[in-house]
Amino acid sequence: MAAAGPAGRRILVVDGDPDTGESLMAQLRRYGHEPVGAKQGGAALRAHQDTEMVLLDLELPDLDGLEVCRGIRAVSHVPIIIVTGRESELDCVLGLQAGADDYVTKPYGMRELMARIEAVLRRARPQQPAAGRHLRHGRLHIDVASRRVTVGGTEVALTRKEFDLLCQLASHPDTVIPRKQLLQRVWGDSWSRRTVDTHVSSLRGKLGGSGWVVTVRGVGFKLGHA
Secondary structure: OOOOOOOOOEEEEEOOOHHHHHHHHHHHHHOOOEEEEEOOHHHHHHHHHHOOEEEEOOEOOOOEHHHHHHHHHHHOOOOEEEEEOOOOHHHHHHHHHOOOOEEEEOOOOHHHHHHHHHHHHHHHOOOOOOOOOEEEEOOEEEEOOOOEEEEOOEEEOOOHHHHHHHHHHHHOOOOOEEHHHHHHHHHOOOOOHHHHHHHHHHHHHHHOOHHHEEEEOOOEEEEOOO
C-alpha cells in the first residue's frame, strides 16, 4: 500500500518511453497525485504551465531533455526533477545547471522519488502569512484556509500566485513590502523583475480598482483601499 505523501499535486511526467511514463503516472496516482503525460519535449514546453511539478526524462524523441529543462526554467518557476538513465556526475551537474531542482537516476525506488518530490515541493512552497485564517481590510475579505477572496461580498477568482501575493500584502496592511521581498516570498529564489508587476496589474483588475495595491516608487508595494 502506498505511504501517505504530500497533498495531491498536478505533476507533468515527460518520458519518451510510453510504458515507463504510464507506469510512473500509475504510481503517482496511488500516492494521490494527478499526473499528466507528455512524450515529447515540445509538448512539455506547452504543458508545464498548468502543472505544479515536472518530472523530466532527458531521453526524448524530439529534443534533448536539458534543452527542455532550460526552456521551462526560462519562463517558469515550476519545480523540476530530472528522472533519467543518465547517471554520470557530469550529466547530473549539467541537469542542475539547466535549472532542475533535483536529479534522480533510473532505476529508482518509488519511496525515494516520493521523498524527493516532497522535499522539492517543500522548498518551493511560498511563505504563508502568519496572520489568522481570515484577513479583513475594508470591503476585502480573505479566507486563508479555503483560499477564497471576496470584495463587498462578491467572490473574486484569483490564480495561486495572485492569492499568495495578496495574502502577503494583506498580512502587513500598513507596511510597504519591498519588491524583492515579495518576489522571494511568493516565487522563491528564481524570478524576473517583471513578474511582480504583471501580477500586481492583474490583481488590481480582478479586485476592481488600482487603489487596492499601491506602488511606492523605488521601494515596493502596500495594500490600499478602493
